[in-house]
Amino acid sequence: DAEITQSPRHKITETGRQVTLACHQTWNHNNMFWYRQDLGHGLRLIHYSYGVQDTNKGEVSDGYSVSRSNTEDLPLTLESAASSQTSVYFCASSEADAGDTGELFFGEGSRLTVL
Amino acid sequence: RKEVEQDPGPFNVPEGATVAFNCTYSNSASQSFFWYRQDCRKEPKLLMSVYSSGNEDGRFTAQLNRASQYISLLIRDSKLSDSATYLCVVKTGGFKTIFGAGTRLFVKA
8 A cells, every 4th residue: 555654753952953854755745844743733844745856845944955866755854953843743645636635644743853 | 723623521421321512714715624523642544525515424424514624523322433533624725724733532332
């Protein structure tokens, strides 16, 4: 079955370190997204990509970067981790031109703690 | 004001009860509407889309009121397994998708 996987599922790091969260999907979806989820805020979009070599900033992109070198992967990098980036991170993908369906398929999440 | 607002709850209901959640959105140009379900410490999953004419999926009924800019989710005959957080989701053009913070539901025996 097609799926979307994230790694690591849990990570503890220190302020100032670079961290990369991996996201791999086998749906062959063109669209991929990174969200963070914090209490009281719902999911907020960090970065998204509509296809290979395409990346775009979301509403909370400061301090994060992504790259899209193939269809399957969209790694999220925190250049210099800050305590404010402690959160649960979800990767998601969707079909292009999904219209009203617009279903997002989520990975299981990566829980990041920055000390 | 948040673009999508939900009552955070929690809603505590007995098995068999009917419970309803509302969600309001601020952008009148919003085009598509959904309810997602999220179990504790799990990823969100699509529960159902919401159509202007209202739609039903088993025990779940979704309604959209464009004039008042709110959507609702009604759950009939609640089951223990319905305990989760329900996320209201609004798409506003292209792929801009806004998530509400969620409404927590606890169904007790």
